[in-house]
Amino acid sequence: MSAEQSAPVPGPGPGPAPMPQAQQQPPDLSAMKLTRGTSCVLCQQRKVRCDKNKPCANCVKAGVECRVIPPVPPRRRKKRLQEKDLVERLKKYEGLLSEHGVKFEAIGHDLRSDGPQSDDVDQLENDVEGLNTSPEASVSPLAPQNEKPGSWFSLHKEVFRASEQLLQDSSEDEAEVGSTIHRAFDSMFSNQDGFPFIVGGRAPSVTGAHPSAIHIIQLWQIYIDNINPLLKITHIPTVQGQIIGATSQLEKAPKNIEALMFAIYVMAITSLEEPDVYRMFGEPKRELLGRYFTALQQALLNAGFMRSNDFISLQAYVLYLFAVRWFVDPRQVFCLIGIAVRIAQRMGLHRDPGGAGLPPFEVEQRRRLWWTIVGYDRRIGEMTGSTVTALSSGGDCKIPLNVNDSDLHIEGKEMPAPHTGPTEMLFALAHIEITMAVASNSNRDDFKMNNPDKAGPSAQGPGAKTPILTIRIAGQESPSYTFDGFCAHVEGTYLAQCDPKIPLHFFTLTMTRQSLCKMRIISFLVRMHNSEAMPIEEMERDSLFLQATQMIEYDNVIQSSESLRPFKWYSMHHFPFPAYMFLVQELRRRVSGAVVERAWEAITANYELRGLLNDLHTPMHTAFGNLFFKAWDAHEAAQKGSGRQVSPPRFIVALQERAEKRRKARAENRQDPSLEPVPVDFPRSRGPNQTPAGAGNTAIMTPPPVDQSMGGAQVQETSDMDWSYLVSGYQDVGSFPEFNNFGRFGYHLGGMGGGTGGPGGGNIFGNQ
Structure with a gap:
């Protein structure tokens, strides 16, 4: 670091005084x-x-009067130091009164000098304008009632607030009310997809929308290779039999299996790149997605996925949520995930089924699906700044076992013994632990909220020392780790035996280490933007700079590695945004040196590999561009001062050209259409008569049109209504609602004869 030079960072100037x-x-x-x-x-x-x-x-x-109304000056947040000082003084005065025998009602012992009591009010008032998220909403219903709601603000909410502050500080546009990131979502996505809020009474068949049998098998194999190793929500030996049976008689396929098949089609095509899709199926990727998305939505409605405890329908819906992320506003996806969470909770997936007498196969399938929903819910919650996620609502579901699909059998009676080495669950288990890792001072830990006596020590009263920050797995009775200890635990448990020559192992190594870098950076960003920002030593800042650079470098490895192409779709859900937040500020003060050059090279490569230059219209991108301009100007000036000439990266040139066009358009008081963002539209097929690839019969393979008049799900009516669901919320933990398919976990096909079974009640699992 000796070669580094520092450039002063200009601070914000004083704002205009309010007009009297x-x-x-x-x-x-x-x-x-x-x-x-x-x-x-x-x-x-x-x-x-x-x-x-x-x-x-x-x-x-x-020819009118030019009226200007000055903005209301922002409310200043109170410092906790003021409250702490008042509490200390109150306790001191009460102590003096007690020493002199004065009788009074003491209140000082009920107050915490380090608590966020009055600051919660200020935080809530500041949040209303930006995110409209109340702290009460983030409290688990199982949490102790004497806890202050504001003490449970989540970590990712603080990161979102830090992101907002960074973007607002960097933008040269006029200040606007509301969230900068949310306004970016408004301009990035259209609002044309109304699923699942479709009114009407029709339930048209989607049998004709299936591809040919050959393409069904192709898409199923792509799903096995690209999707299943990462999500692990489908038991491959079991589902394969279901798909083969349904393919032989598509017109008789059960509605839940049909929905799962379309979800598999959509996910398989999503994981492929455009040239591969056209080479395999002879049609553009967006055309196929439009056709199968439409059919999938209707298939889910036909299966009544929101009205039944159908495990397969929930699997199909979760796959739909992963695929729809690219075309729908993340805030809408977060609400749609809420439907999945509610369905899963209604089915009891949030409660661990280990002691409920269920078959081992069902126990593991429940755990796998629940934690996949929770992990995705938390990821979208980070993106939208939402404080309430699936884990904050309670539950004691354990992490799945480290076993392969071949270790689980439908008729099995004993739980399989977990493996000590890598299995098919390698990435899924590592991802669960990373996403559920919480700091000891965070509200993300539902176990701590529901078990305050086991939550560990906390600083209380004057003179108490701040406890060492520890990390544990939320919702689990796991040991507490220091941060370095947690990293060592992850390395030793999941990464030590990985073989980089195996693509899944290589992907797990890269994504997991990238996530560990992210945890360190986020911890710093929260501290930096907190009202009581803690001083940070230069050595720690140097380490964080390296971690942020490595986070982007890990992403570059994934984007550029040929062996990891099947898994690139997953990495697109995890843009290294925290690393950019840190580096774009640090590069304004770090202007030269080997690590600085390495950071610029990593950022430049990331822009190229992710194709970020293809869309420069988002407000967030524009805001980052302003910061990058300042950072590059400082770097360029330092290099010229040393007698070296540097050429700006291509993305800097592109951002500068666009910024210049914006300035000219504003100076001329005109709008430039090329500067306006083009919202992402939900993919739709070109027409109802479009024939799927490989179809031999146009009449059969033509999907029916789906519009806003399409009906909701149709469920078979019965003469005797089952009211047991009304009391299911009051039942003990040992009671689990049975799935409507599979018997307890099997559906009755009766020769592939219908949605909920037919005569004979044969179980397809018995045929494996």
Whole structure:
């Protein structure tokens, strides 16, 4: 680091003082709603650029009064130090009164000098404007009632707030009310997909939307190779028999199996790149996705996935959620995941079935599906800044066993013995532990909330030392680790025996180590943007700089490795955003040296490998671009000072060109269509008569049109209504609702004769 030089970072200047006449003449409330920043009311109403002259050119041209209403100054958050000082003084004065024999009602012993009591009110008031998320919503219903709601703000909420602050500070645009990231989502995604809120009474068949038998087998094999090793929510030996049986008689396939088949088609195509899709199926990727997405949505509705305890339908819906992420606003995906969480909780997946007398096969399938839902829910929660996720609602489901699919049998009576080395569950188990790892001071730990006597020591009272930060697995009775100890645990448990020559092992090594880097960076970002920011030593900052660079380098390995191409779809869910947040600030002060060059090379390669230059229209990208300009200018100046010439990376040139076009358009008070973002539309097929690839019969393979008039799921009516679900919430942990398929975990096919079974009640699992 001796070769590094530091460049001063300019701090923010003082803001304008509030205008005194604003108190004498209250502004018009209707005009106040239309005004942002220092633009005049007319320009805000017309949504045009204001030149900030008084009067402005637009008002002069229109011949109207140019009115400007100053923004309300932001509320300053109180420092905890003030409250801590008051509590200490109160305790001191109460002690003096007690020494002199004065009788009074003491309250000092009920107050915590290190607690966030009054700060919770300020935090809530500040959150209402940005995210509209209340702390009460993040409290588990099983949590002790004497806990303060604000003490349970989650870690990813703090990271989201830090991201918001960074983007707002870096943007040169006028301040707007609301979340910068959420406004980015508004412009990035269209709002054309209404699933599952489709009204109507029809349930059209989707049998004709299946591909040919050959392509069904191809898509199933792609799913086995690309999807199953990472998600592990389907038992391959079992599902393969179901798919082969359904393919032989598609018109008689059970509705839940049909929904799962379309989910497999969608996920398989999603995992492929455009050239591979066209080479295999002779059609564009988006055309196939449009056809199978439409059929999948209708198949889920036909299966009544929200109205029954059908395990296969829930599997299909979870796969749909993974695939739809690329085309739907993450906030909408987060709500859709909430449906999956509620269905899973209704089925009892959040409670561990180990002691409920269920077959080992069902026990493991329940655990695998529940933790996949929880992990994905937490990931989307991070992206949207949401505090409430599946784990905050309680549950004691254990982590799945380290066993292969071949170790689980439908008729098995004994739980299989876990393996000590890598299995098919290698990545899934490592991912569960990483995503569920929580710090001891975080609200993400539901076990700590529900077991306060086992939660570990905490600092109480004056003079108490801050406990050492520890990490444990949320919702589990796991030991506590220091951060280094947790990293050693993950390395020793999952990574030590990995063979990089095996693609799944290589992917697990890379993604897991990238996640460990992410944990360190996020911990720092929370501290840095906290109201009580802790000082950080230069040595630790150097280490974090290296961790952030490595996080992007790990992502580059995944994006560039030929052996990991089948798994690239998964990495797209995990953009190294925290690393960018850290580096884009640090590179303004670190302007030269080997590690600086390494960071710039990693960022440049990441832009190229992920194709980030293909879409420069998002507000978040624009905000990061402003920070990158400043960082590169500092780096370039330092290099010139040393007598060296450097060429700007291609992404810097592209961002600079776009920024210049924006400045010219604003200066000329005009809109440039090339600068406007193009929302991502949900894929739709070109028409109802489009024939799927490989179809031999046009009449059979033509999918029916699906529009807003399509009906919801149709479930067979019965003469005797089952009211047991009304009391299921009050039942003991040992009671689990049975699945409507598989008997307890099997569906009755009766010769592939219908959705819920037919005469004979044969179990397809018995044929394996």
